[in-house]
Amino acid sequence: MTNHPLLRADHLSFQYTPFDEKRKVPLFDRFSFALAPGERVAVAGRSGAGKSALLRLFARLLEPTGGILFFRERPYGEYFAPTLRRQVALVPQTPVIFDGDGRTNLTLHLDAPPDDATLRTWLDRFDLPADLLDREGRALSVGQKSRLTVIRSLLMAPDVVLLDEPTAGLDAATEKIVVAALTEESQRRGMAMIVSAHHLDLIGPMVDRTITLHPPAEAA
Amino acid sequence: MTLIDPTPADLAVASLLYGAVVGLSLKEGLGVEKSLTVAALRMGVQLFFVGYLVRFLFGVERWYVVTGALFLMSLYAARAGVARMKRPVPGLWGPMWIGVFGGTLFTTAVVTQGVLKLDPWYAPEGLIPLGGMILGNAMNGGALAADRLHAELKARRDEIEALLALGLTYPRAAREASREAVRGALIPTVNSMLTVGIVHLPGIMVGQMLGGADPVTAAKYQFVIMLMVAASVSLTAALFVKRGLAVYFTGAHQLRHELFGEK
Incomplete structure (x- = not known):
C-alpha cells in the first residue's frame, strides 16, 4: 500500500436543478474525502441524504457542480469516462437485468469473457445455483438479480467497487453470504470498497470506517 | 381525358x-x-x-434558385420537425437538419437524376415538387424518430445508466433505444406500403389520373414515390438518431437526466 489515496474528493459540491424549476437543490457542499487502496468504507445516512448521488459522482455518472474528483491522483477529467468506470465500478441499487440468460447478463460488457467454470465459481461464492447461467435473467428472483449485478461488476476486476445498498431485498442469511464474499474479494485482490447502507448491522463489521451523510436541510 | x-x-x-x-x-x-x-x-x-x-x-430556370429554394425549405422542415416533438429538447435542431437534409439530398438525387433523368438536372417542375414531397416525408420521419428516441431513452434510463456503469460508451449503452427510434419512424411508412392501392389511393395518384394520366403510368410513379418515401424516412431517422443521441449525453458519457424532468 502506498500513501497516495486511490480515490479522492476535493471540496466536492453537488446541486441539482429539478426540471422546469429555477431553484437548485444542494446535496453536498465542499465535501472532502480520501479512500486508500484496499480500504473499505461504509456510507450511512437517511434517505435523501445523497448516498446514491455520492456513489454516482464517484462513478462519474453525475458531474459535480464544484470541486474535483481524483483517481490515482489524476483528475477525473483526464480519464476517458468508460475506462474509468471499469476501474471505479458502480453497482446500482436497483438491479438491472437485460434480455438473455444469466451468462449473457454476467458477460455482456466483457471483451474476453471468462469460461463457464470460472463463472460457476463466482456464482457459488455468492450462493447462487450453477444452472443460473442458462436461465432467463428476467425470470430470476430479486435477490438473485441483485447478486448477479454484483458479480457482473466484480468481473471487471475493478480497483474500487461502489455498492449502493447491495443487501437491499436480501434475507439475513443471504446478506451474510454477500458480505462475506465481498470482504473475501476485497482482501484477496486489495480491492477498495464504498458501500452505502441504511443500517450497518452487517455492513459495519466488514468496513474500516463509516462516514455519515446528512440530508441538506439538517446539514444547513 | x-x-x-x-x-x-x-x-x-x-x-x-x-x-x-x-x-x-x-x-x-x-x-x-x-x-x-x-x-x-x-x-x-x-x-x-x-x-x-x-x-x-x-x-426561373436557374439551378441556384431551385436548389436555394429547396435548401430554405430544409431549414424550415428541420425546425418544424423539432417543434413537433411532444417535449422539444434544446439542441436537436442541428441533428434534425442533418437528418432531413441528408435523407432528402440522397433520395432526391437518385429519383431526379437516376430514375426520371431530369433535363436540365435542376428542371424546377421536377425538382421542386419531388424535393418538397421528399422533404415533407423526411420531416415526418425525423419528428417520429425524435419523439420515439426521447421516449425510449426515458423509459430505459436505468438500463442505459447500468450499461454506462459497466464501462460501455453511450452509443453502445443506448443501442436498443436508437434502434427502436429508427424502427418506430418507419412503421407508418411500412404500413402505408402494405395498404396502398387496397385501402387508399394516394393523393398524388388520384391527382395524376385527374390530370389525364394513364392509371398504370400513375401506378408506376406511385411505386417510385413509395420507395422514395421509405428511403428518405429511414435515412433521415438514422442520421438524426446518430447525431441526436449525442445531445442526450455529456462528453463524459453521462446521461443528461435533466432532459427527462428529473435529476
Missing part, C-alpha cells in the same frame, strides 16, 4: 364539404368550428401561395 382546371365556382362547391364539417361540429357541440375555420383559411392561403410561388420558380 383532359386536364380538369377547377373554376372558382367549383372551389365554392368544394367548400360545401367544409360547411358540413362545421355543421357537424355545431350540432354535436364538438367545439372545433373555430380552429377548423382558422385551419381551413390557413390551408387555403398556404396552398395558393405555394401554387403561385412554384409557378414563379418554374419560370
